[in-house]
Every structure is written in C-alpha cells, then in structure tokens.
Amino acid sequence: MENFVYHNPAKIIFGKDQISQVGAETAAIGKKALLLTGGASVKQNGVYDKVLASLDEACVTVVEQSGIVPNPVIESVREGAELCKNKNIEIVLAVGGGSVIDAAKAIAAGATYDGDPWDFFKRIAVPEKPLPVGTVLTLSATGSEANGNTVISNPETGEKRPFYHSTLFPRFSILDPALTFTVPKDQTANGAIDILSHVFEQYFHNVKATPLQDGIAETIMRTVIDNAPVAIKKPDDYDARANLMWSSTLALNGLLVSGARGDWASHMIGHELSAKYGLAHGAALAIVFPNWMKRVYKVNIAKFARFAVNVWGMDKSTDAEELALGGIEATNRFFKETLGAKVTLGEHSIDGSRIDEMAESAMSISSLGSLVTFKKSDLVKIYESCL
C-alpha cells in the first residue's frame, strides 16, 4: 500500500426530501448566497422553487447566476467571480450537476483572487481563501459534490483543464436521489460511464497489497453496472437512483486512491475531445476507455483478469490474457449495448484531422498516465484506435 493523506471534510446529506435542508445549511455559513444554476431543467422539475423556498425560510438573500453549460466555460467563472465581489457574496450555492458545481468552485476561488481565474487552470496561481461552496446535486456523475476538483473549458484557447485544491471541497452537499428522476436516459448513461471511468482511473494500477481499495472499487463498479440499466428503464426507481448517486460520490471522494495510485491519462485524452468537438464528458470517456485498456492491459494482465472475474463475473479458471481481453470487451459492450453510448469517434462524425493537435495539447500540462506513462506518439495511436 502507498502512503496517503485522506481528508474529506464535505458534509453529505443524503436521502429523500433532504433538499429541504438547503436553507439551514446555507444560512449556517452565510446569509448572502450566489445561487448558481445551469439550464432550464431545475426550473421545470421544481428543484429551483424548492431551493428558493428553503433559502427564503432561512432568511438567505440570493443573487442569481444561471446558464452554466456542460463543459462550463471560463467566461461564466469570470462573471460569477465579479458578481461575488460586487455583491459581497458569502457562499456560492451550486444547484445542478458536476458542471455547475465545478463552476461554483472556480467562482468561489476567483471571488477572492485579484487576477484572472484561468490562472488557477494554468497552474500559475492557487486559491488563498475561496468563498465556501454548498451544493444541491441533480446528476450522478462527476463526484464534484465531495472533492476539491474543478474542470473548466476555455473556448478562446480550445483548452479544457482540471484543477484541484484542498480548499475547494464543498462544505455541504445535498444528495437527494429523487432529484435525478427527471434526468434523461442519455445523461443517465453518460453519468454512469463517468462514474465507472473514475473507478477505472484508480483501479488499474501496479501498487501491491491493496485489497481494500480493489474490493471497494469492484463494489462500486458492480453497483453501477447493476443499477444504471434499471434507472434508464425506470427513471423513478429510487433505489437505483440512490445507488448511482452514492456511487458517484464514493468513486471520486479520495477513498479509492488512498493507498493506491491514479492514472488519469484517459481523462486528459477525453478532455481534448470535449474541448475540440464539444463531446459530453461521459460520451468522450465511453470511446476513450476501452481503447486505453486495450493499449495498456499487458502491463498488468493479472489486474485486468481480476477485473473480468470480479466485475464481469467471468470464470476465473480461464486463461489470464483471455480474461483481460474479455473484461475489456464486456466494458465496451456494456457502454454500447446496455447504455446505448457511441463507442467510436466515427459515430460522432469526428475524423482524424485534429489528432495531432489534441495529442499535443493533452501533453502540454504534465506527463500523462501512471500505469503507463505516455509519449505523444502513444496518444496519437489511442486517438487513431478511437476512430
């Protein structure tokens, strides 16, 4: 097992009707909130009204910023940070999925920083004392509700960049699975792919003696594989939605990587597809991950074989390499057939013309990958295999 620090101070308030807690939780931190939302869905499904009513009851004054888009953009962050400065905001309250929460964290950091918030993503500044963030989660996917990560896109430069800081953990997150009943099938599928991808990033490593990390990862993967199809077929199945929601949090709250090691090359490869072609995060990962697996599995055949047995229920007496390839194929088939995801770039009408540019950009921030560390030529080959 590797050395680690695990420190996750986010308070998770999970369950039916817990949205009613948002006013009291917010008021305990600050009386003037920036209420950050995405598209129209929270207004259509009643979530917005419930949040406002609860805030009102707790005497929280609200300044609103709406229109945070999937793959949230730096311009919205700049706008939110200015709003916070001008209106003396005390807490940023995100009501939405990972995009809204990611934007909230970047806004909270930008609100107490004199420079351009993009500096954080260029790694030339770190937040000093960001405003506190609270969240009401409406989509099970990114895990942003319980970590210090934010991923923001910069359309001006064509970049999509992640940033982590220990000060960016939400102070509280309200996880009411019933709020996800109205999530459409394709977003439910993309969310499930995102959760699985987070587990993959932290499961396929070469660290020895990690039975807790491996077993917890396999539990989350099996749970997503069992529950995502139920939620797609019966969107108001509470237990399926609850299991997906808690999976999303556990997959990226720091637990899985504690004692193990994260890879994250696939995420950077996928981010380029979102930045250049606007692919949803989960949609990009559905294409990238099986191809990443095929490229790297030989480095740790035993782990890929274990994955096939413990996650996909394959017969452990089978030859290890056959198992490894079988697990990868099962993953690809699950994405394609069960979740209805596109698993090639061709299905999105994306050709190979920008592969070199994407590989260059993905390499620009830091070295890529841990199980296997990639050179640019490796990235090119992975993108080509995705066509």
Next chain:
Amino acid sequence: MENFVYHNPAKIIFGKDQISQVGAETAAIGKKALLLTGGASVKQNGVYDKVLASLDEACVTVVEQSGIVPNPVIESVREGAELCKNKNIEIVLAVGGGSVIDAAKAIAAGATYDGDPWDFFKRIAVPEKPLPVGTVLTLSATGSEANGNTVISNPETGEKRPFYHSTLFPRFSILDPALTFTVPKDQTANGAIDILSHVFEQYFHNVKATPLQDGIAETIMRTVIDNAPVAIKKPDDYDARANLMWSSTLALNGLLVSGARGDWASHMIGHELSAKYGLAHGAALAIVFPNWMKRVYKVNIAKFARFAVNVWGMDKSTDAEELALGGIEATNRFFKETLGAKVTLGEHSIDGSRIDEMAESAMSISSLGSLVTFKKSDLVKIYESCL
C-alpha cells in the same frame, strides 16, 4: 437505502514514517499539548521518543499524562480534564490505541465542561466546545482514530458506557502501520476481532438495496480475515499491518452505516463483560458475536447466507439456512483456531452468577439491537449460550 448524513472531517495521514508529521500537525492547532499515553510500550518501542522529538522541533510544549489503561476509567478522564484546565492546554494528543484515544476525547470534552465528565456517559450533558484532539495510532482495532465515539468505564458503578458526539472527531490521526509491528499476538487477534465486530454490527441489517454498503463491508471482512493471520505469524509484515490499520478505520468511520443501519446489541452485551470481569473488548466480542448470530440469523437468513458465500467463500448453491449456519460456524472457528481466541466464558473461568445483573445493566441506557430488538430475557439467553 436509508437517509443519512456522512460528515467525517478527520484528516488521516497514513503510511511509513508518517509519525514525523505529528509536530507540524499539532502545532497547526495549538502550541500547548496534553500528551496522553497508556502503558510502557510506547516508551519501549521508541514511539514516545519520536513523538516528543517531532513536537519539540515544532515548538509544542507538552504536559504529560500516562497510564491510561485498557477499558479506560473515568478517574483518568477527570484527572486529564483538570490538567487541561489548570495548564491551559490547547490540544489533547493521544499516542496509543483506542483506549488512549477514547480517553483523550473524554478529557477534551471534560476540559471545557464545568461538571463531572461522567455526565456525558450518563447522557445528561453534551460537549459544547471540546478541545481539539490529535492522535498517533499504535493499535489497529477500535476505529476511534476517525470517529466521534468514546467508551469509558466507571469502576465505582461497575458500568462501561459509550458516548458519541460530532465534536469529538480527531482533527488529525497519524496511522503508521510500522508502529504496530510490536503489538503482541493476542492484542493483534483482539484487534482483528474488534474490527470484524464493527463490520458485523453494521452489515447484519434488514435495509434493502444497499449493494455499496454490503460490498464494502465484505471487502473489509475478507481483508481482515486474510491479513490478521499474516500479522500474527509475521509481526513486521508491513502490508498486513497496513491493511489491518486501514480496515480498522474504514470499519467505523461512518461509511458502513451510511444508508444502512447499525445494531450494536453485541457491543453492549460485551461491554458488560468488560465492566464486570475486565475482559478486553475484543476478547468479549469473540465470545458474544457468534452467539448473537445464532440467536438472530433467522430474521434475515438471506443476509447470513450471503455472508457465508461472499466472506467465507462457501458454495452459493447450498441451502440458505445451511449456509447461514456455516458462516456463523466459520466465524467461530476463525476466532478460536486461527486467532487463538477463547470463545466461551468458561475458558475465562466466568460462570453464570452475574448474568442477571449484566442483562439488567445492559438494558438500562436504551433499547438494545436493531436487526432484533432485545428484551432482558433475550440477553439472559445470549449470556447463557456464551457459558
């Protein structure tokens, strides 16, 4: 899944040589510490010297209190609380196992309370603003390093009582598995039994749709079952010690019960054996748990059958009741044969003369059990089956 709140702000610093962090972590909170220790072992194995050196380097002034015993007593808590008041202590630093950490929490609460600290355990007072607590863990067992629990004994009244408060989570805990290399075989075994018992308390419930909680619990149980015998045979096996240590934390840091439900009758039944006869916590649980299982398994045969398959590797095509009984028997055999624990009261020369008194005392605080709620007559029968 049940509704829940999960909020665990403890910072875990885990790994080889992490004891060197104790000075900086302590100094970040306070410059005057009460250094709380148990017996002579921390002085013999060098832990004490390393802690003092690190505190000294960080310019932390130390007031010492040693001699905290297993099943720590309220008199030590009173003494520590007075020391904190008289010496203007800013942080209580526990260096030891669960007993020392439990005492530290009670002292920290007592230090800012005008009355008798036993009031907390009588449930007639709650801590207002306890002193912060830090820990250096030297025994993998109770999970006290990452929760708000404390269990204190009162020899004057013959009681052993648990208390939980959200303000009692350690601010940081240093988990260096190498510090447990010198833990003797019997204490290693008792620690493993304690960890397993914590999982049992939160695994055997009737809540539906808890695949994450069940799978994580099974992972921890398998990890303890695999690693405890290794640590007993080869005390300086780092990976075995590391896996036991992280198991101890995950078993009782709030994760397993989130969305599920705890039972805790067996702990209260066991606490009476410690209070009346001085049995070590793990030693008491080794006797109580298999007998509790035999008494309650029919309420949820499917769960006990699943336990036999997923934890003990039994053949899932076997009849469910046969599996359930097989899992219970495997547990009993593991305690007795693999860990070398005594599994009857008779082996401790304890007869049935105080059963009625223990049953009465165990019932005095609150109703007992969740999977099955016990009457006093049930407790009497369980104690009798332990003879």
